[in-house]
Amino acid sequence: MRPVDEELVPIDEVARRVGLRASAIRYYEQRGLIAPAVRSAGRRWYRPAEIRRLAVIRYWQRSALMSLDDIADLLAGRPDPTWARVIETQIESLQAKADRLRAARALLEHTLEHHRDAPPDGCPHYEQLIWTSEGHAGHHDEQR
Structure with a gap:
């Protein structure tokens, strides 16, 4: 049964759209890189904001070859020395x-x-x- 929120997308469709395996999406959720999925009828459903965030994660991993720890720092958006250092290091790399x-x-x-x-x-x-x-x-x- 589909959740009431019509914008929610099932994990298999999210995986197809973003180009990730469902297991990777679950792992990113476990690591706190994306918000927890809505669960309904034994399936995980994701909001558009999380789908966009997954696309960003995929982009940074593939194009800049960043570690998940660095991506987590970037996504946290903290304007602190760690955040700026991650960006500067990536630019240099x-x-x-x-x-x-x-x-x-x-x-x-x-x-x-x-x-x-x-x-x-x-x-x-x-x-x-x-x-x-x-x-x-x-x-x-x-x-x-």
Whole structure:
């Protein structure tokens, strides 16, 4: 039997909409990341606000690769040092990841442009790209 509140959505439909397993939704509820579900006829039903919150959790986990603890701090919305530190740490992490991806792309583009028919062994530009992308600028000469 469906609960009286017409906006409530059953857990299986929530899981489909948000792209999570029902077990993950139950776990997030257990951890306090979302409000407890309304229970009716042995099923869990969720309000639109909780569905939106689940979408946010999924987004942060997949796009920023954040831990559930960090997500919980963000969702708590406390303007305290912990909350700000989590955000700052994530920004730094994303910037470092973007830098690594940019360097990897440059390396692949160089390989495609200059080494299409042979491995780039011994290419000074290739080695420079590798060493600088790893944060070891100037150290590649020591390895020779």
